[in-house]
Amino acid sequence: MERGAIPVDDVPGAVDLQSTLESGQTYLWWRPDGATYETDGAYGGDAWYRTVVGDDVVEARQTEDAIEWRATTDAADLVRDLLGLRDDLREIRRAATEDDLAQAAWDAYDGLRIVRDPFFGCLISFICSAQMRVERIFAMQESLRAEYGDPIDFDGETVYGFPRPETLAEATEDDLRDLKLGYRAPYVQRTAEMVASGELTEEDVRGRAYELAREKLTGFVGVGDKVADCVLLFSLGYLEAVPLDTWMQTAIEDHYPDCDRGNYADTSRAFRERLGPYAGYTQTYLFHYLRSGGE
């Protein structure tokens, strides 16, 4: 096992690991101590979080002056990528809309960073997110790992990573329904099949202009505009992407009514112009703030 620490002084802007990993933007990190999601600071904010990238287990926690990590490999650069620690939060916030709601959200969770989840896990977890509560989305990913993940030895402990595309592609719809995925089961199986066969992959999306990338992603089964935006924002680093879910639609009705253009594409465009070049950042702060009871 290798270890390291990233001093917070080396990170441009504030860092808040708990807000970053428990704001509903990623379902691929969990607490190895078994704590349930959203236990609200019961660990003093210094709990370890765990994820798996490829064949490597990676853990991170926040201490007073650093983000500490331990992993099956040298993960110093990887942790910076996964947790958005390279993003200059000061510059990003300066570019954000100055309206009261957005600023209140930024104030409440300063240090929340946009994650860069591995593509396939992000894609599958957000397909699972359709009409589902945050807590249960976590539970579904846990089931997928336990049932289909490859075992990895981590300092004597066996850790199961997110399933590989080929493995999920070979699962049957009924297998996945047994994991309580409901009507998302065939979506997950067929999308895994598309990735595994090469019919449509990360490489077909990455690097393309934002709206074209979103259109490409909707080629996956179970992926519409909203889930596509989640993958663009939380995996591929398109910081302008603004997933328009039920929370954002309500926020737009109540606080940005002139951005409501009656359809996803046009409302998205108007909302992005309002929130600025890093619209996805402010969107994620708004989502977490509103869902946690603000305003």
Next chain:
DNA sequence: CTCCAGGGAGCCT
């Protein structure tokens, strides 16, 4: 009991 959750597919016009 009903309602709803980080929506999308299929089918209709």
Next chain:
DNA sequence: AGGCTCCATGGA
């Protein structure tokens, strides 16, 4: 393109 309807599951 835009507007239905249905889709599993579990907690409030």
